[in-house]
Amino acid sequence: MARDGLNSDRTPPRLEVKGVSKRFPGVLANDHVDFAVRPGEIHALLGENGAGKSTLVKMIYGVLQPDEGTILWDGQPVSVVDPRAARRLGIGMVFQHFSLFEAMTVLENIALGMDGGTDMRALADRIIEVSRTYGLPLEPHREVHTLSVGERQRIEIVRCLLQNPKLLIMDEPTSVLTPQEVERLFETLRQLASEGCSILYISHKLQEIKVLCHHATILRGGKVVAECDPAAETATTMAQLMIGHEVRTVTRRAGGGGDVVRLAVEGLDLPPEFLHGVALRNISFEVKGGEIFGIAGVAGNGQGELMMALSGERLAHHAQVIRVDGLPAGRLFAGARRRLGVCCVPEERNGHAAVPAMSLNENVVLSGHHRLHLLSSIFIKAAAARRYAEKVVKAFDVRTPGTMASAGSLSGGNLQKFVVGREILQAPGVLVVSQPTWGVDAGAAATIHQALADLARDGAAIVVISQDLDELLAITDRLAVINVGVLSNPLVTAQADVAEIGLLMGGVHGLDPLPVPHGAGAAHAP
Amino acid sequence: MVRGPLMRLRIEPRQETSRLMLYVTPVAAVIMTVLTGLVLFVLMGYAPGPTLYYFFVSPLLTLYGLSELMVKAAPLIMIGVGLAMGFRANVWNIGAEGQLTCGAIAAGGVALALWEQEGLWILPLMCAAGIAGGALYAAIPAFLKTRFDVNEILTSLMLTYVATLLLSTLVYGPWKDPAGFNFPYSRMFTDAAILPILMEGTRLHVGTLVALLIAVAGWVLMTFTIIGFQIRVLGQAPAAARFAGFSRSKLIWLCLLTSGGLAGLAGTFEIAGPIGQLVPVISPGYGFTAIIVAFLGRLHPLGIILSGLVMALSYIGGENAQVEVGLPQAVTGVFQGLLLFFLLASDFVVRYRVRLAPAMGDRP
Numbered sequence: 001m002a003r004d005g006l007n008s009d010r011t012p013p014r015l016e017v018k019g020v021s022k023r024f025p026g027v028l029a030n031d032h033v034d035f036a037v038r039p040g041e042i043h044a045l046l047g048e049n050g051a052g053k054s055t056l057v058k059m060i061y062g063v064l065q066p067d068e069g070t071i072l073w074d075g076q077p078v079s080v081v082d083p084r085a086a087r088r089l090g091i092g093m094v095f096q097h098f099s100l101f102e103a104m105t106v107l108e109n110i111a112l113g114m115d116g117g118t119d120m121r122a123l124a125d126r127i128i129e130v131s132r133t134y135g136l137p138l139e140p141h142r143e144v145h146t147l148s149v150g151e152r153q154r155i156e157i158v159r160c161l162l163q164n165p166k167l168l169i170m171d172e173p174t175s176v177l178t179p180q181e182v183e184r185l186f187e188t189l190r191q192l193a194s195e196g197c198s199i200l201y202i203s204h205k206l207q208e209i210k211v212l213c214h215h216a217t218i219l220r221g222g223k224v225v226a227e228c229d230p231a232a233e234t235a236t237t238m239a240q241l242m243i244g245h246e247v248r249t250v251t252r253r254a255g256g257g258g259d260v261v262r263l264a265v266e267g268l269d270l271p272p273e274f275l276h277g278v279a280l281r282n283i284s285f286e287v288k289g290g291e292i293f294g295i296a297g298v299a300g301n302g303q304g305e306l307m308m309a310l311s312g313e314r315l316a317h318h319a320q321v322i323r324v325d326g327l328p329a330g331r332l333f334a335g336a337r338r339r340l341g342v343c344c345v346p347e348e349r350n351g352h353a354a355v356p357a358m359s360l361n362e363n364v365v366l367s368g369h370h371r372l373h374l375l376s377s378i379f380i381k382a383a384a385a386r387r388y389a390e391k392v393v394k395a396f397d398v399r400t401p402g403t404m405a406s407a408g409s410l411s412g413g414n415l416q417k418f419v420v421g422r423e424i425l426q427a428p429g430v431l432v433v434s435q436p437t438w439g440v441d442a443g444a445a446a447t448i449h450q451a452l453a454d455l456a457r458d459g460a461a462i463v464v465i466s467q468d469l470d471e472l473l474a475i476t477d478r479l480a481v482i483n484v485g486v487l488s489n490p491l492v493t494a495q496a497d498v499a500e501i502g503l504l505m506g507g508v509h510g511l512d513p514l515p516v517p518h519g520a521g522a523a524h525a526p
Numbered sequence: 527m528v529r530g531p532l533m534r535l536r537i538e539p540r541q542e543t544s545r546l547m548l549y550v551t552p553v554a555a556v557i558m559t560v561l562t563g564l565v566l567f568v569l570m571g572y573a574p575g576p577t578l579y580y581f582f583v584s585p586l587l588t589l590y591g592l593s594e595l596m597v598k599a600a601p602l603i604m605i606g607v608g609l610a611m612g613f614r615a616n617v618w619n620i621g622a623e624g625q626l627t628c629g630a631i632a633a634g635g636v637a638l639a640l641w642e643q644e645g646l647w648i649l650p651l652m653c654a655a656g657i658a659g660g661a662l663y664a665a666i667p668a669f670l671k672t673r674f675d676v677n678e679i680l681t682s683l684m685l686t687y688v689a690t691l692l693l694s695t696l697v698y699g700p701w702k703d704p705a706g707f708n709f710p711y712s713r714m715f716t717d718a719a720i721l722p723i724l725m726e727g728t729r730l731h732v733g734t735l736v737a738l739l740i741a742v743a744g745w746v747l748m749t750f751t752i753i754g755f756q757i758r759v760l761g762q763a764p765a766a767a768r769f770a771g772f773s774r775s776k777l778i779w780l781c782l783l784t785s786g787g788l789a790g791l792a793g794t795f796e797i798a799g800p801i802g803q804l805v806p807v808i809s810p811g812y813g814f815t816a817i818i819v820a821f822l823g824r825l826h827p828l829g830i831i832l833s834g835l836v837m838a839l840s841y842i843g844g845e846n847a848q849v850e851v852g853l854p855q856a857v858t859g860v861f862q863g864l865l866l867f868f869l870l871a872s873d874f875v876v877r878y879r880v881r882l883a884p885a886m887g888d889r890p
Contacts, residue, residue, distance in 0.1 A: 313768045335771025344769070352765040358758075365755060366770045378751040 012075030014039045014198040015060065015091075015167055020069030022055050028222050029055040032069065035217040035224060037167065042189060042199045044209040044230060046242055047219035048298065048467070053202050056219070057169050060200070061093045062086040084115055092160030093169040098152050100144050106155055107140035113159050123162075130161050134188045150181035157188070168192065169200045174208060186212050204242070204298050206235040206503070218242055239502025243469055258290040262461035263342075263430045264323040268316055268330075270309050278302040278485045280309060285480060285490060287430070287461040292452060294472035294479030294493065295465040298505050302485035303434065303465050304347065310432045310463065311344035312337040324430055338370040341429030345420050345436065347465075349412070353419045356408030360389045360400065363407050364422060371426045388425070396421035396447060417444055424451050431455060434465040449475050469501060481505055537878050547876045552822050552829070555868035556836060562864055563857075572851055580850040581843035591842065593728035597800055598838035600737035601626070601792035601809070603831055605816035607744040608785030610825040614748070615757040616764075617781040621667065621682025622789040623813025624689035625660035629790020630797045631693055632659025634804040637719035637797070638701060638712055648718040653794055660790015661783045663689060668782035672775035678782070686813070694806045701804060712804035721799045733795030737834075740788065744827035757781065789813055810841060811859075818866045837862065 013036035022030040030052045037043040047053050058064040060071065062080035070077045073089055080086045086093075100109050110127060111118045124140040131138040136154045144152065153173065160168055170189070174182045189199055189212065201213055209216055210230045218226040218241045226241045263286065270280040280302050287293040297303060308314040309322070316322055316330035323329060324340045332340070344367075346352045354363045364385045365374055372388055374381050389403035396417040400410055407415055420436055436452065437445035452475060456462050465482075466472050472479050473493060481488040481504035488504050560582065567577045585591040605622045612619045619625075633656035640648050666685060670676035694710070703713045721731040748754035760767040760777050767774065796808050819837050823830030844858030 311769065312771060333771045333773065334769060338771065346769060348765070351763040352769055355759055355763040355766045357762055362755070365752075366759060366766060369752065370771070375752055378753055380750060380752055380755060382750075 011039065013037055013072070014041075014074060015200070016072040016075075017056070017060070018070045018072065020056070020059060020066045020071065022052075022059060022064060023067050024055075030059070030066075031222040033219070033222075033224055035227070037198045037200055037215075039166070039198055040193050040196045041215060042193050042201055042213045044213035044216035045200060045202045045219065046204065046206075046209060046216050046238065048204060048242060048469075051219040051242075052222040053219055054171070055222075057093070057171065057200065057202060060086070061091060061169060087115060087163055087165075090164065090166035091169065092163055092165035092167070094153065094156045094160060094171065094173060096171045096173075098156055100152055100155060102145040103143065105141050105143050106138055106147075109144060109155060110140075110159050110162065114162070126162060127158055130158050134158075134161065134191060135184065136188060150184075153181075153185075161192075165197060167198045167200060169202070171202045172204075173201075174203070174205065182208070204505070206238050206242075209238070210235060235503055236499045239505075240499050243498055243502045258288050258459065260289045261286045262289045262325055263287040263310075263463065265310070266321055266323075268306075268309055268321050270305055270314060270316070272305070273314065278305055280305050280485045283482075283485075283487045285487060287463055289429075289459045289461050290456050291478065292456050292462045292464060292476045293490070294476030295463065295482055295487070296467070296469055296472050296479055296501060296505060297482035298467065301483050303467075303482060305485070306482065306487075307344065307346055307432060307434050307465060311342070311346070335370050338367070338428075341371075343367070343371075343423040343426050343428035343431050345423050345431075345433040347434040347438070349415050349419050350408060354407040354415060357406055359406055360393070360398075360403040360410075360418060361386045363418075364389045364392070368422060368426060371428075388422075392418055392421040392425055395425060396451075397444065412438075413444060417448070420448050421451070424455055427455075427458070428460060430461045430463075432463045432465070435467065436464060437468070437471060445471075469498070469505075473498075535880055537880050539878055548824060551872040551876055552824065552833065552869060554872050555822070555865055558868045558872075559861060559864045562868075563861060566857070566860070567853075570853075572853060577847055577851050577853060580847040581853070582839065584850075585839060585842045585846050589725075590728055593725060593730040594842055595835060595838050596734045597729050597731070598841050599831075599834040600734040601796060601812040602816050602819045602837050603737045603834035604740050604792045604795075605785070605789045605813060606819035606823060606830040606834055607741050607827045608788035609816055610820040610823065610827065610830060611744065611748065611757060612781035612785050613761075613820055613825055615761045615777055615781050617671075617778050618679045619664060619667070619682050619782055619785045620679050620817065621664070621684075621686045621813070622785060622816055623809060623811065624682070624686030625663045625786040625789035626793035626796075626809055626813045627686070627689040627693050628663035628793070629656035629660035629787075630793030630804065630808050631689075631696065632656055632790065633794035634701075634712060634715075634797050637715045638804075640719065641713060642716050644718050646718075649721065649798065652719060652798060653791060656790045656794030657787040658790070660793065661787035663790070664782040664786020665779075668779050671782075672778050678778075682782075690807070693804070693808070697804050697806055703803075710806050714803045715798065719798055720802060721795065729800050731795065731799040733799050736791075736795070738831065741827045741831050744830075748827065753780070789816075815841075815862055818862055818869075822865065822869055837865075840865070 016036040018034055019032045020030055021028065021032055033056055045053050045056065055064065059066045060080065062082045062085050071080060072078070078089060080089065107120065107124050107127065111120060111123055127138060127140045131154070136158055138151070138154050138158055144155070173185060193199055201209070203209055213230050216228050216230045216238070217224055218228070218238070220242065228238065228241070230238065266284050268280055268283040272279050278301060283306065285293065295303065295306065309316060312332055312334035315333070319328035319331040321330040324337065324342055327340060329337055329340055329342070350356045355366060361382065365380055368388060369375055372384070374385050386403055392398065393400060393403060398410070398418045398421070399414050410418065416438060420433065423431060423433070436448050452462055452464070464472060464476060473496070476493045478490045479493050479496065480490040481501060483504060560578070563581070564574050564578060567574045585595065605626065609619055609622055633652040636652045636655045663685065664682070667678040667681040670681050671678045697712055698710045701712045703709070703711050721733055724730045724732060724734070748757065756767065756772040756777055759770065760772060760774060764774065792812060793808060797804055801808060815837055819830055819833045822833035822836065840858055840861045844853070844855060844861070847853040847857070848855055
């Protein structure tokens with residue numbers, strides 16, 4: 001039934017992308033991508049974070065320009081110089097993050113987004129008409145701040161529909177919606193498709209794609225790795241295609257994990273800090289000395305919140321929720337936790353893990369003064385800080401003219417090496433590190449992995465939060481998947497099935513209970 | 527690169543801000559202020575040469591003029607150092623004028639309560655009361671900010687007017703000099719409550735030395751201690767401060783209490799120094815001018831000494847030009863405003879470049 005609305009193969013595709021490549025410094029974001037969307041088709045663009053989905057649609061919508069390749073619109077090559085040009089062609093896009101003015105009304109917000117002059121009264125009538133036709137109830141004169149997230153998304157969709165688009169791009173539209181809102185959105189999209197509007201639907205949620213989409217293009221590492229009919233595939237097979245079969249050869253350390261639990265998290269709940277934030281729900285796990293514990297998951301599923309809860313940037317409701325070497329730490333702030341031996345590397349280096357305008361020496365003081373004896377009363381021992389900075393630069397091969405260089409002047413990969421090294425060389429008892437090898441080259445990644453392994457061998461408990469599943473499979477002893485703020489049961493990495501992890505990442509629940517290797521943490525998992 | 531249909535002005539941050547420029551811009555701002563002043567004098571019908579001379583040069587030619595410069599600069603430096611500490615942490619205390627007033631009220635209260643008493647302990651007690659008065663007054667915005675996230679710019683600014691009205695209430699009412707022919711002045715403080723004079727025949731008092739010491743202490747605190755480090759991190763990267771475990775609310779309290787306390791001490795020095803009693807208006811806007819002083823001094827305590835002297839000159843030069851060539855008093859305020867304007871403008875030009883660019887370009 002899903003294919004009813006499709007035209008025959010003879011008409012040219014509404015949109016065709018041929019051999020499109022886009023290169024950013026140090027990364028090939030899109031590598032000769034080919035795919036086509038036919039009129040009235042709901043076409044899924046599926047891939048992990050960093051697979052190149054966003055870059056691709058930004059080029060289609062004119063936000064970025066391709067380095068190579070052509071974009072064909074109704075069979076004609078076009079050059080989409082900017083979003084305005086895209087809209088003139090008939091391309092509409094609903095972004096993941098809305099750009100709405102809270103203090104203004106729905107009508108005013110929509111009027112602001114229209115190209116050219118607008119007659120407000122006529123526009124209000126059209127908004128009501130469109131919202132009736134597509135089951136997207138909207139009151140033009142309501143102020144945006146009074147609306148729910150789902151209602152706000154409707155504004156963005158209606159804004160696109162008012163331009164009578166022939167192709168609607170939806171970027172992760174359901175990430176902020178309730179299940180009921182998702183169902184409603186799908187009905188709207190199906191209705192649009194049946195009227196001939198093509199829809200490019202970007203997601204990593206396998207079930208949604210199966211239910212909604214007619215065709216799927218799967219991206220991995222910037223390349224198209226497969227095309228499939230989602231209805232004919234299972235979520236498992238799509239997960240395999242998305243993540244890839246080839247897993248990096250693993251040189252496992254012998255017998256990871258001692259007997260002493262160094263980090264214990266039991267029933268951690270954390271409300272979202274901001275609108276659209278993720279709430280952590282009943283997270284429990286234990287990490288033993290000598291063990292590397294991985295947390296996999298698609299970005300934005302609570303990894304940042306979990307990092308903040310573990311580092312002490314946000315406090316748990318009860319001290320016993322987080323225990324370090326048996327001591328209650330849930331109510332301790334970051335500095336006090338460092339003294340207990342918890343060091344952390346947050347995902348964002350500039351402005352979070354390091355102060356960009358400060359020198360490397362000063363950035364050592366930032367997170368090192370608690371453990372490295374860099375203070376005498378209130379005075380900073382600048383020479384000691386410099387010596388430690390030099391040690392980090394040497395051990396992790398940080399390319400910098402000197403330790404007086406500002407953190408912001410280092411390249412992303414070099415700053416990453418510095419930040420990771422700064423924490424590892426403090427010999428922490430518990431190390432929590434997010435995206436340890438993000439942006440560094442293969443050699444540096446190996447250095448960092450080796451340093452993590454050495455730290456674990458010396459008895460530290462290590463938590464690695466990463467979106468790079470290959471990395472987790474290569475270096476962890478056990479791993480769990482975080483999805484919408486809920487942590488799955490831990491799996492023993494050596495026995496883990498990639499497809500199963502992919503399903504957990506895509507939020508497929510209700511599978512058979514997963515194997516529970518060791519640790520009491522399992523009792524609390526959903 | 528040029529492919530958009532529209533060209534528009536685009537403001538882009540420069541890759542590197544040169545360190546030299548950091549020091550050049552305040553000087554450039556002063557020069558441009560003087561040049562604009564020149565044009566202003568001509569437009570107002572004053573002879574530019576003599577007016578400039580009386581405004582900027584003649585106050586510096588006599589010992590008395592120089593001593594007055596220090597007397598005016600002292601409160602500006604003290605308050606500027608305190609405010610700069612907060613500004614570094616993105617804590618915007620705009621109400622130093624009110625904290626100065628409250629400090630003066632507290633210290634003046636001590637002086638009046640101990641009227642005609644002798645004792646070397648009276649001045650230190652007044653200073654302590656002045657610091658406490660200013661700090662307590664700054665505690666109100668600190669509490670509101672840390673507890674309810676109320677913008678400290680608004681609260682501290684509005685409280686200024688409350689403080690000056692409170693002072694008026696006191697000097698028009700209960701604290702009025704009983705032998706003062708109903709003028710709104712308190713009694714003249716007796717000797718034990720007056721700051722010692724450093725140089726005979728001038729108003730140069732001990733407080734000016736204290737102001738210099740405070741600037742040096744502020745420099746040590748901001749540069750070499752973990753407290754200054756925490757303040758700088760909080761201002762530059764709040765998320766990094768949280769990551770390091772620095773308490774935002776403690777630092778907000780510290781900055782507001784310190785800047786309030788220093789403003790209170792400046793108020794104490796004013797009434798125990800040049801003024802010698804409580805009057806309805808004890809400051810020609812030192813608390814506000816110190817904001818300009820802090821920025822002109824690059825938020826650096828030693829730079830603030832220099833900028834404090836420059837701004838003090840604008841007060842004295844304004845008075846001098848008023849006496850000598852009849853320049854309106856308001857010109858002083860115009861000069862101070864011009865200076866801040868040129869400083870911010872030259873900073874902007876140093877940090878950003880403005881260029882014509884296509885309306886929409888490549889963005890990664």
